[in-house]
Amino acid sequence: MSTVSIITVNYNQTKITEQLLASVFATNAYPAVELIVVDNASKDYPIPAWRTQYPHITFIRSEVNLGFAGGNNLGVRASKGDYLFFVNNDTEFTEGLVASLVAILDNNPRVGMVSPKIRYFDQPGVLQYAGFTNMNYYTMRNRCIGQFEQDNGQYDRNTGPTGYVHGAAMMVRREAADKAGLMAENFFLYYEEMDWNDHIKRAGYDIWLEPRALIYHKESVSVGRVSALKEYFMNRNRLLFIRRNAPSALTVMVFYTYFLLVVTPRNVINYLRKGYKGFTSVLFKAIWWNFTHSKDSTDLGYPLK
Incomplete structure (x- = not known):
């Protein structure tokens, strides 16, 4: 068995x-x-x-x-x-x-x-x-x-x-x-x-x-449905996933263009509309991490409490 x-x-x-x-x-x-x-x-x-x-x-x-x-x-x-x-x-x-x-x-x-x-x-x-x-x-x-x-x-x-x-x-x-x-x-x-x-x-x-x-x-019991922690890792790791798994360098470039020109401004507008203070800086921190760290880096880039 x-x-x-x-x-x-x-x-x-x-x-x-x-x-x-x-x-x-x-x-x-x-x-x-x-x-x-x-x-x-x-x-x-x-x-x-x-x-x-x-x-x-x-x-x-x-x-x-x-x-x-x-x-x-x-x-x-x-x-x-x-x-x-x-x-x-x-x-x-x-x-x-x-x-x-x-x-x-x-x-x-x-x-x-x-x-x-x-x-x-x-x-x-x-x-x-x-x-x-x-x-x-x-x-x-x-x-x-x-x-x-x-x-x-x-x-x-x-x-x-x-x-x-x-x-x-x-x-x-x-x-x-x-x-x-x-x-x-x-x-x-x-x-x-x-x-x-x-x-x-x-x-x-x-x-x-x-x-x-x-x-x-029960979903999101530990992190909460809306939090800066969740927003940071959702965006940082979306980029990291593509870096680790996209089938070609061209695919990565296309996704980065889409993320920076479409996803980022849309997210910022959504934060402002809903009054999520500090989320814009968290988003840019998540993006910057992927430009400054290798895809295998163990530096999380976020202060955990």
Whole structure:
């Protein structure tokens, strides 16, 4: 039987993480799992209490906030599973979730990554994700299939290839992770899972959706729906993704032109219209980072608290 390492990262969200764990215990009938929780330098330091409450879970403490990629990579290094199931701590499991994803990887050796269908937790009948379209590298745009639609089962027959898995819930074949390398930690937050998708594709694996498996997502609990931190990394990493994955130098040049002449003024107008103070300087800081740092630089360019 294939073994699964369920890995999640906690950052100042003790109760949310406990709700995830409760949902895992309540719904997971798959027997060959290990649970790994990485605490990313949370201020309240919940691990001592957790070790008493959950003696069969592996807890890892990082004294530095390593971001999404770094925290998950820490979990991978401590894991033993054939498959790695990365879940955001603001998700909740449903019956058969793990077993359904395992079946995809067991029966399709070319599949390196697979995600379940995702619904919004606070609107449980509404879809967040039922696959992604492929990336347009000239504009760095693709589409999340099904998002905001009422889920009437319209995508439940779409088991198979998709453009990208979703970082909130993705099961990865360890062999694929070994060949492609782990997630790039210099993204810190946002786009790292899409970058990893592209690297795993280039390592020779397919990316799939299994819509008959379902998970609920509370979304943006740790960062917030609007914040300077989010705005900085969304823009910085959009540029960084293209630098790391565009098929040619010409593609990079076209995207930079599009970003500077279309995206940047549009964003600035939006900040002014909505009264987002300080966001314009954050945007230009994100752009400047990409002109002054290599695509492998570990300097985040943003002061983390």
